[in-house]
Amino acid sequence: MSNQKRKSNCPINHALELFGDRWTLLIIRDLAFKGKSHYNEFLQSEEKIATNILADRLQQLEINGIVIKQTDPAHGSKLLYKLTDKGIALVPLLIEIILWSARYDMNTPADPSFIDQAYRDRDYLINAISFALKEKLAARV
Amino acid sequence: MSNQKRKSNCPINHALELFGDRWTLLIIRDLAFKGKSHYNEFLQSEEKIATNILADRLQQLEINGIVIKQTDPAHGSKLLYKLTDKGIALVPLLIEIILWSARYDMNTPADPSFIDQAYRDRDYLINAISFALKEKLAARV
Secondary structure, three states: OOOOOOOOOOHHHHHHHHHOOOHHHHHHHHHHHOOOOOHHHHHOOOOOOOHHHHHHHHHHHHHOOOEEEEEOOOOOOOEEEEEOHHHHOOHHHHHHHHHHHHHHOOOOOOOHHHHHHHHHOHHHHHHHHHHHHHHHHHOOO | OOOOOOOOOOHHHHHHHHHOOOHHHHHHHHHHHOOOOOHHHHHOOOOOOOHHHHHHHHHHHHHOOOEEEEEOOOOOOOEEEEEOHHHHOOHHHHHHHHHHHHHHOOOOOOOHHHHHHHHHOHHHHHHHHHHHHHHHHHOOO
8 A cells, every 4th residue: 555665666566555465466476477486485575475374375376276286306395386377377467467567656666678578579478478387387396 | 265155256356356355456347347436336346345445445546546536517415436547557457357267267257258359359458448438537527
């Protein structure tokens, strides 16, 4: 909300601070754009999600088929979270949130080359990001 | 959330029940797609927003420049709410939410002709909806 200090200048965080609870989409952002997959990595994000909220939202995402949980082959005790096809299909929505923030918030440091590409060839950008996430989903690790 | 009763089968409501607080975007949906502009009309929506939440979210939307409030010339005591240009720019995001729900939720009665048009000519659909909302914004009433 505008009368509270922002938790980060990430354009996605900004848009959701304007229009709703944002934790779930921030986790999806981390999975889609930040290369994160471990519980501790989500905890370390700039917005400082609380561990009970993170656990709850990851569980809901799993229940709703947006995220899958796997044992990390590199660290047997750790869990990996990945976006499913249903989760990857949220990429266009995330891109719209980024574009809106880039357009209406001068303080949001959206990457200009990303914004340019989203305007010039939106479908190509969505396909490229989605392809990389589908490769990650299919990989054993 | 999947283990709670849905408040409606509206595809936008569905998507936001999956990934966050949804009241603000539901108000924007009402303004963008349902032709609503009065406080009482928002109260009557299927999801049954509480009056204190509605008042709070409308105020935040106004503070954030997404909605403007005007006196209704037809009923001097009533107020009209309209999407600003910044609010109208959320139409593509709403369309992405609808498309995602239409794809992944068999129980969502999304209008098939709307979905077809969104896939066939997304830009045309966005422009047509945005043009109508800009006309409404410019009108005295």
